[in-house]
Amino acid sequence: MLQPSKDWCWYYDKTQDCLAIELSDEMVFMTPYRAKQLNPDAQDRQGFSLEDMQFYIEVTEKLQVHAGEFSAAQLTQIALNATAVQKFYKPQMPKSWYFNRQSYAGVHAGLALLENIDGQGLVLQVEADQHASLCMLISASMLLDGQKSLKQFEVIKVMHNYLYPYLPDAPLARYA
Template sequence: MLLMPKRDWQWGYNEKHAVLSVSLGDDMEFLSPYGLKTLIPDAKQPLEFSVEHAKFYIDLVDRLSKSLSLNDALIVQIALNATAAHFLLKPQMPKSWFFKVSHQCVYSEVGKLLQLTTNEHSVLALVIESGLQASLMMIMSAECRLTDVKSLTQFETIKVMNDRLGPLPVGTRQVNAA
């Protein structure tokens, strides 16, 4: 069953786990992977899960349900993390140098799954924010090795120039969640 936003949903900072969370009412709390250094200052205080947040979340749940073969719990996890990233993460500068230029032009839009390719491998990524020149991407693959010492884990974000975004291989409809 997909969770739909309610009036009592609220963002907060979970001190015990040192991450952004969303209280889902009825003693349920969703922990995001986003720590304090990546969050905007307002995220340290309790914030309402606004109508704008709810609309973004619902639109993403709908799009992911149609484009991925995942269970409802994974779709909710992806959509809540994406909503948190879209509204509560600090702005980022593009770090495109980690990825190869795509040989195919793709259209970047929020909620679209695309491929990013490093020197070693390709990863699945979700568009969180779409701009004319660059997009904020949430890594959907289990890991994205950028260098020998730097990697991103699932649900971390990186901003890249749109010329690095590639189409998904035919038949990609599965994400392995952590």
């Protein structure tokens, strides 16, 4: 897993039309986030701040609780995308209507499941306020309704009572 560095730099790659982070002279990480999803600050070149480093480390530490669930490369990819979302993503209104309300709601070590009639998706809670959570999809994709879907690393805000804690050691029937 990559350790964060003060030498990392955020910038908007106009050629690829996405937010990117320069990790070294030879290595650039492209996020899936486009200009229309991001606040105006994403257009400015800026260093990876102390707050960015702290958030990146918090995400990786939370995910390491789920030992064996993610490779080092996956941890890095999840943490970089989550940091980009936390820093640059435009505010959203909750879109809980796509999902089933949970009688036992919550988040475990940053992860939760969102469920609907078409299945479920594993999400990372990026931010939380008093009533809702901004979540990033970790699963490859998730069907929302008959026509819309979320792709991996896309973001959706939902009310807290729609999140089911992800407990990998729990009986598999719950997650099937």
